[in-house]
Amino acid sequence: MKEIGLIEDDNILRNAYTKYFRITQTFKVVFSVPDVADALSLNTVQPDIILLDVNLRSGSGIDGIQVLAAQFPTSKIVILSSMENAKLTRLAMENGATGYLLKSSSLAYITESLLKLDEGGIPFSPATISHVIHNNATADNRSEITELTKREVELVKLLSEGVANKIAADRLNVTYFTINQHLKNIYKKLEINSKSELIAWYLNK
Structure with a gap:
C-alpha cells in the first residue's frame, strides 16, 4: 500500500x-x-x-x-x-x-x-502532456544539438509524455534493461540524476 x-x-x-x-x-x-x-x-x-x-x-x-x-x-x-x-x-x-x-x-x-x-x-x-509536446515541437532535431543519440532522444520524448519505462521498451522494440542503460547514459551526458531533471531539461530545449 x-x-x-x-x-x-x-x-x-x-x-x-x-x-x-x-x-x-x-x-x-x-x-x-x-x-x-x-x-x-x-x-x-x-x-x-x-x-x-x-x-x-x-x-x-x-x-x-x-x-x-x-x-x-x-x-x-x-x-x-x-x-x-x-x-x-x-x-x-x-x-x-x-x-x-x-x-x-x-x-x-x-x-x-x-x-x-x-x-x-x-x-x-x-x-x-499536450503542453509538453507543444513546447517541444523541434524534438526530432535534438540529437543534432546535444550529445544524445537519435534513439536516446526518442526515449526522452516518450518519457516526457508520461510513458512508463516498460511501455517505452515495447514502443522502441528493446528490452527493459536497454531502457535503463539508455537512461544511465543520458543522465551521465546531461549531468543529471533523476527523471524529473530529465523532463525539466526536455521542457527547456
Whole structure:
C-alpha cells in the first residue's frame, strides 16, 4: 500500500480526496493538510507520494516543491491543480515535481497515473502532456544539438509524455534493461540524476 500526503487548501476538496484514497485500499493517507507549512511541521512521516496544489493560501505550491523535497527526500511530488498552463507545467518540472495532474481528470485516472510511478511513468493529464509536446515541437532535431543519440532522444520524448519505462521498451522494440542503460547514459551526458531533471531539461530545449 502506497503512502500519500495531500496538500490542498480547499477543505471540501481535500476531504473528498482523502476519503477517496482511503477507500481505494491502494493508498494510505498519512497526512492531509491545507498548506506547505503544515506538511513541513510533520517530522515523522515520509510518504511515497505528495499531491500538491498550486494555489495555496500562502502562495504558489510550485514555490514549495524544493522545500518539500528537502524534508521529504524519498517522496515523489506530483502537482494536482485546476490550472492548465504550459508555463506552470514547465516551472513545476524545473523545480523538481515528478508530474502534473489536473483536478478535472477523473479520480480513476489520477489513481492509475500515480500507480504507474513504480513502472517509471510520469503522471500527466492529457492536457498537460499536450503542453509538453507543444513546447517541444523541434524534438526530432535534438540529437543534432546535444550529445544524445537519435534513439536516446526518442526515449526522452516518450518519457516526457508520461510513458512508463516498460511501455517505452515495447514502443522502441528493446528490452527493459536497454531502457535503463539508455537512461544511465543520458543522465551521465546531461549531468543529471533523476527523471524529473530529465523532463525539466526536455521542457527547456
